[in-house]
Amino acid sequence: MYIKVGTGDDGGSTVSLEGATDCSGIHIDRAGCDGASVANALLAVGAAVAIDGDQFLISAGWLRSRTGTLQEDPAWSESFEAMIGSAGSREPYLVAMDAIKVGDRPSEASRLPRRGKALGWITGVGLTPFGRQPGLSAVDWQATAATKALADSGRSRLEVDAVLTGYATTVGHLMPANLLSEYLGIRPQIALGVSVGGATGLAMLGQAVALVTSGQARCVLVVAGEDRASGQSRDHSINTLAQVGHLRYEVPLGANVPGYYALLASAYLHRYGLKAHDLAHIAVQMRRHAQNHPGAQYRDPIDADAVVASRPIAEPLRLLDCCPVSDGGAAFVVEEVASDPRAVAVTGVGQANRHQHLSEADFGDLGARRSAQAALTAASLDLADIDIAGVYDSFTITLALLLEEIGFAPPGEAGAMARSDAFGPRGSLPLNTHGGLLSYGHPGVAGGMAHVVEMVTQLRQEAGPRQVDRPRRAMVHADGGVLSAHVTAILDTLQEIPA
């Protein structure tokens, strides 16, 4: 495969591809053009490009998708040339000038980071402390978080043209986005209430990105908040959540959400010959992270023995294997363009929905892997490119199953990895550095959004005592129901690499 880059009659760069689409030997003929022209031309046609000294590397996936068409379709060739002609004006692609990508071929290029393209930008985030905090209604929590996110983004309420709001169990309103918009004095063109269980926050992020990508909105406010701890009795909360089970064939048996996850945990421990103690290290790590976040609900240190000794909720899950029920809110602003250097790009979103009820779940293919892979593919990344992660952790077993199915941990070893500090601030995958649902807290939809806020904070390098060493790419993943709905997003700084 040869890629020839030259200068057209009009002075613009040209790119042509010759030879078989064998990605094992790609050569780029610079034909005297300088590096910027080459990269510019390739980036302008949507390729992820690497510049490493005199070598240029280009994404194999892009080549595969383009070369066949190029040879067969003259019309495509014309548009190809037309795009090259305007390469100089495509500023957003130039942001990715430092991108390195060789598709299936790691080698040299794997040492250098790759880049996807921004589908949308998170320009502001807002997160309240979580905990038992009586006094505010669900809408008050939503408005508090929304106001923080708008202030962070520098946008006024008048600039918001779409509002997405997650359901609140204490309200049960049919139109949560309209309710909040009126309260805030926003009159958005698009108002949408969303309900996908714990995956709702990330599902809203995915829709926000789709709205700005498709040009239907420019500034989307995504919000959730609930007085889940103070606004209802604990029994009411348990009963409401249990309804993700089957109304006639599961719920009447007396099971509830901790019970459904405990069933998953028992099968998991049995399969790998593990004990409850092995999962406990996950809760310990989350608590350790939370100690460095003033907004976390639980900050007292715990150890694995304390987790196993805590009172049984649904065996093998103990109290400290379970997230608390909290009050609080979270929000973010998603825009079409990056309004300031603190903006973080969303470069990929993936989703998978394989079942609703535990009775019909395929324990070997719950959907997490499919969702994560779709997001990574969209972002032109591999799992190894991810520096930090925010993964849903309603129970210790939730996090173990998600980490293992996504591929962050080998089967049966998530707990052992937690024990070896792999998920700590200096570990191989700093994880849920705010403390996650298990220790930061869980007020419903906002709980899964706190992971997004924390990853954005880390990528901006604004996490203070929790700051991980210069992360560039984060994965956030959430599940709803009983590992029923999965959404994954890739967040990327898309910043220049310092020379």
Place this chain on the structure above:
Amino acid sequence: MTAARGSNEDTGDMDWATGEPAVFVSACIRCDRRWYLPRRWCPACGSEDVIRTRSSGVGQTAAVTVIYRRTGGDDPIGIALVDLDEGVRMMARCHLTTLVGTRVRLTFVSSEDPSWNGGLIPYCEELV
């Protein structure tokens, strides 16, 4: 074995969920897919040609838990996922001591929740 053609009912009208001591398994006549949670159309191929068959009630536990914190009562309860020999998975009550991988036969006991109209719930007795 009792067999019934798929009816226009959303759910089976003769199983434990309506007070009859029986578990039914649905099967698609067109593609042979089997499933437990009742629906009128095959979830694999969409066919309406569905047959419901009474299960033998024998199977093996795939997952078990003892729920301590619940709203329906103060006593802990055992819950299991059972892989029936007919090839579908269902949820049932079980003894507090039942382990994963145990061969069981379903019996039916009264629900302690009078507000639930079925009145019966499936319960795993261990086979020795």
